[in-house]
Amino acid sequence: xxxxxxxxxxxxxxxxxxxxxxxxxxxxxxxxxxxxxxxxxxxxxxxxxxxxxxxxxxxxxxxxxxxxxxxxxxxxxxxxxxxxxxxxxxxxxxxxxxxxxxxxxxxxxxxxxxxxxxxxxxxxxxxxxxxxxxxxxxxxxxxxxxxxxxxxxxxxx
Numbered sequence: 459x460x461x462x463x464x465x466x467x468x469x470x471x472x473x474x475x476x477x478x479x480x481x482x483x484x485x486x487x488x489x490x491x492x493x494x495x496x497x498x499x500x501x502x503x504x505x506x507x508x509x510x511x512x513x514x515x516x517x518x519x520x521x522x523x524x525x526x527x528x529x530x531x532x533x534x535x536x537x538x539x540x541x542x543x544x545x546x547x548x549x550x551x552x553x554x555x556x557x558x559x560x561x562x563x564x565x566x567x568x569x570x571x572x573x574x575x576x577x578x579x580x581x582x583x584x585x586x587x588x589x590x591x592x593x594x595x596x597x598x599x600x601x602x603x604x605x606x607x608x609x610x611x612x613x614x615x
Contacts (some may be wrong), residue, residue: 465491466599469522471539472496472557473531477580481526481557484588490595493521500534503527504542507549520567522552524598528573529558529565536566544573553598 468485472478479498487495497503503525506513511592513519525543529536536558543549553575558565561579576594581587 463484464523464599465493465510466524466595467520467522468495468526468595469503469506470496470526471498471500471531471536472526472528473498474528479529480584480587481591484584484591487588488592488595490592490599492595495519496531499531500536500539502533503539504534507543507546507552521549524595525552526552526557527554529548529556529569537565537572538544540569540572540574554592569591 464482470478470481471479482494485492487594497506502513506519507521509516509519523550527536527540533540536556540554540556543554550573550578556565556569556574556577556579557580559580566577575598578590578594581590593594
């Protein structure tokens, strides 16, 4: 067996099923041990993180090492979910990668100020997604408090 690196528990909050399939496929290509989990909206995300409702069993639904967060989701939007997570002392240390179609400066600024780890505009090429996720996950595994970075936008991080 190769060197024992910790398994990253990664929680993906994404309402688009096609994007979930792409993220799952990208992680199959990445050489990082991971446990990939999915929720479909901001309410499910918060319930999972607080072990409430259908996610009450904290052994079955452990605290993630990383959250991939879409901004535009039903019920509770990703911007609101981000603010609630970062305001909760028990959750605020979880690195959050914004993974969204938005390239709006206001979304970049809002997520930076709210405490997101980085902002990744969903690339149109699968290989770009795989490379970006691989690089980000390796960085998070080695240093969960990496500086904020904007990837895939014209904005300068």
